[in-house]
Amino acid sequence: MFIRETIRPVMEALRQAVQAACPMLAEEAADLCIFSLVGQLAQAVQIQSCRRRETVEIDENLPPAMVDLPRVVEHIVSFTAAGFAPAPARRGRLRRKRRMTKYSQHGVGLCC
Numbered sequence: 001m002f003i004r005e006t007i008r009p010v011m012e013a014l015r016q017a018v019q020a021a022c023p024m025l026a027e028e029a030a031d032l033c034i035f036s037l038v039g040q041l042a043q044a045v046q047i048q049s050c051r052r053r054e055t056v057e058i059d060e061n062l063p064p065a066m067v068d069l070p071r072v073v074e075h076i077v078s079f080t081a082a083g084f085a086p087a088p089a090r091r092g093r094l095r096r097k098r099r100m101t102k103y104s105q106h107g108v109g110l111c112c
Helices: 003-022 028-054 055-061 067-085 085-097 098-103
Strands: none
Touching: 003 028, 003 085, 028 067
16 A cells, blocks of 8 residues: 555656656666665665664764765765766766666666
8 A cells, every 4th residue: 555655656756757857768767767866865864863873883883974964965966867967978888787788779877
């Protein structure tokens, strides 16, 4: 019920937004990009949750950048945006990663 009523509608809205920004993107590739983005955000939220419970241990054992939420969010945004950059700028890297070449033929980025 939670998946049908919450996750699927959110995924569909995110997929539509991603495909509007990157129209040649296949539905499956959009879903994978969204999965990556959500995973990064979930990890940032998890770290902040841990910090509320165990501030000293977390802060002492993680690099400072990982506990600075604004910096983490800025990185997630730039990292995700770079994934949607046109593929020709990164063509050399895409050729070495065979699994991703099916997306590069559409002229979209690494994530796409």
